[in-house]
Amino acid sequence: MLVGVLALQGAFREHIEKLEACGARGREVRKPRELEGVEALIIPGGESTAIGRLMVEFSLLEPIRRRGEQGMPIWGTCAGMVLLAKDIIDSQQTRLSLMDMKVRRNAFGRQVDSFETDLSIPPLGSEPFRGVFIRAPYAEEVGPGVEVLAAVDGKIVAARQGKLLATAFHPELTGDLRFHQYFLKNAQ
Amino acid sequence: MAAAEKGTWTVKTGLAEMLKGGVIMDVTTPEQAKIAEEAGACAVMALERVPADIRAAGGVARMADPTVILRIMDAVTIPVMAKVRIGHFVEAQILEALGVDYIDESEVLTPADEEFHINKHAFKVPFVCGARNLGEALRRIGEGAAMIRTKGEPGTGNVVEAVRHMRMVMAEIRRLVNLPEEELMTYAKNIQAPYELVLETKKLGRLPVVNFAAGGIATPADAALMMQLGADGIFVGSGIFKSADPMKRARAIVAATTHYNDPHVLAEVSKDLGEAMPGIDIATLSQEQRMQERGW
Numbered sequence: 001m002l003v004g005v006l007a008l009q010g011a012f013r014e015h016i017e018k019l020e021a022c023g024a025r026g027r028e029v030r031k032p033r034e035l036e037g038v039e040a041l042i043i044p045g046g047e048s049t050a051i052g053r054l055m056v057e058f059s060l061l062e063p064i065r066r067r068g069e070q071g072m073p074i075w076g077t078c079a080g081m082v083l084l085a086k087d088i089i090d091s092q093q094t095r096l097s098l099m100d101m102k103v104r105r106n107a108f109g110r111q112v113d114s115f116e117t118d119l120s121i122p123p124l125g126s127e128p129f130r131g132v133f134i135r136a137p138y139a140e141e142v143g144p145g146v147e148v149l150a151a152v153d154g155k156i157v158a159a160r161q162g163k164l165l166a167t168a169f170h171p172e173l174t175g176d177l178r179f180h181q182y183f184l185k186n187a188q
Numbered sequence: 189m190a191a192a193e194k195g196t197w198t199v200k201t202g203l204a205e206m207l208k209g210g211v212i213m214d215v216t217t218p219e220q221a222k223i224a225e226e227a228g229a230c231a232v233m234a235l236e237r238v239p240a241d242i243r244a245a246g247g248v249a250r251m252a253d254p255t256v257i258l259r260i261m262d263a264v265t266i267p268v269m270a271k272v273r274i275g276h277f278v279e280a281q282i283l284e285a286l287g288v289d290y291i292d293e294s295e296v297l298t299p300a301d302e303e304f305h306i307n308k309h310a311f312k313v314p315f316v317c318g319a320r321n322l323g324e325a326l327r328r329i330g331e332g333a334a335m336i337r338t339k340g341e342p343g344t345g346n347v348v349e350a351v352r353h354m355r356m357v358m359a360e361i362r363r364l365v366n367l368p369e370e371e372l373m374t375y376a377k378n379i380q381a382p383y384e385l386v387l388e389t390k391k392l393g394r395l396p397v398v399n400f401a402a403g404g405i406a407t408p409a410d411a412a413l414m415m416q417l418g419a420d421g422i423f424v425g426s427g428i429f430k431s432a433d434p435m436k437r438a439r440a441i442v443a444a445t446t447h448y449n450d451p452h453v454l455a456e457v458s459k460d461l462g463e464a465m466p467g468i469d470i471a472t473l474s475q476e477q478r479m480q481e482r483g484w
Contacts, residue, residue: 008446009209009230030447045206046230047266053228054446105265111289112312114199115192134202135267135289173202
């Protein structure tokens with residue numbers, strides 16, 4: 001499977017390494033034509049305002065939104081989760097508005113409050129998954145079509161809406177491939 | 189949930205990973221910070237004066253007034269960094285208490301200690317430090333820096349020193365990768381770097397942390413040059429707000445950092461930017477005026 005990784009800014013290299021470790025092919029996407037032939041897309045962590053601006057400037061926002069509406073699997077991590085959301089609390093910033101959820105940015109605090117912790121994510125099996133949260137968002141509410149996959153103290157940090165996935169944490173910064181494998185399986 | 193661990197190495201280096209491919213801009217006011225955020229900066233560096241003005245003013249340059257930093261933190265949602273003097277761990281304690289997202293232990297300010305850098309492992313907030321070569325970079329990482337940048341020559345608008353430092357680090361890594369095992373301890377001794385970090389760098393084929401370019405970047409072409417030389421991202425100090433049209437130049441440098449390998453995009457964004465900051469020929473600076481000589 002050929003998976004695009006939006007490479008405008010942020011941790012795109014790590015996602016490509018993980019995809020390749022899972023046996024998929026990764027492609028950096030910076031322009032609309034690089035979306036052609038891509039069967040699924042990852043929007044990496046980074047700064048959501050910077051990525052959103054560059055998506056508009058380089059004409060990627062509408063094509064990605066259209067492909068998402070047509071059923072292309074998309075997974076957003078951290079900034080990617082923010083960009084997938086319909087609602088971003090206290091913000092008018094650019095977004096794809098594909099997932100029916102209300103997210104809060106930098107919701108756990110500033111960098112000194114960034115943390116890692118073990119998460120229980122049932123679709124990944126009984127072994128805990130190490131969640132790395134960096135100035136992370138969470139979802140305060142999700143719509144009826146959205147399944148909650150993981151929470152921290154009642155705050156939603158992983159969710160799925162059909163072929164769309166969002167995580168507030170960074171599986172690409174760990175040695176654990178299970179979330180990437182789950183995304184690829186869900187994308188089939 | 190299981191206990192949350194804060195200030196871990198993964199979390200400190202992780203923020204730097206998220207900044208990659210982005211531009212970190214020096215700002216001195218909330219208004220400038222907003223311009224930087226709107227232009228697509230991935231973080232801002234909160235300062236009282238940009239390096240060009242520090243250079244012009246002379247005297248002792250210190251950590252900025254907390255009020256300046258807090259106002260900038262209130263103005264934007266992107267990470268806010270701030271500078272402390274080399275070795276001044278109390279300035280660092282103050283910045284950590286303010287909640288800044290990254291501390292730059294910086295040669296742009298006047299050093300507070302001519303022998304020792306800060307023990308950065310002692311902090312929850314991550315640090316970035318400048319380096320001119322691999323040994324210096326690995327010494328800083330050994331002290332706990334979670335991100336490295338070239339020193340370049342700040343406040344000059346002249347990219348030549350940043351190029352020199354990036355080429356030096358990259359050349360040393362290429363050489364290290366090809367060294368046989370039995371030469372590694374002597375290599376570590378010669379470059380005055382911690383042995384374990386030398387081994388890790390050899391294994392990775394790159395620095396163990398993110399490596400940005402800084403010190404003299406003034407144009408989109410400068411930014412793309414540093415990216416093509418192997419930088420993970422760009423710091424722009426005086427180059428934006430000392431230019432004629434900061435918003436336009438900031439946007440152009442952001443676009444050039446993303447599309448650093450695409451000369452057509454670089455040509456497009458380089459058009460009609462107005463005057464760049466006035467530059468300084470490094471040869472006209474005396475030894476004492478060269479900020480890159482600070483730190484050891």
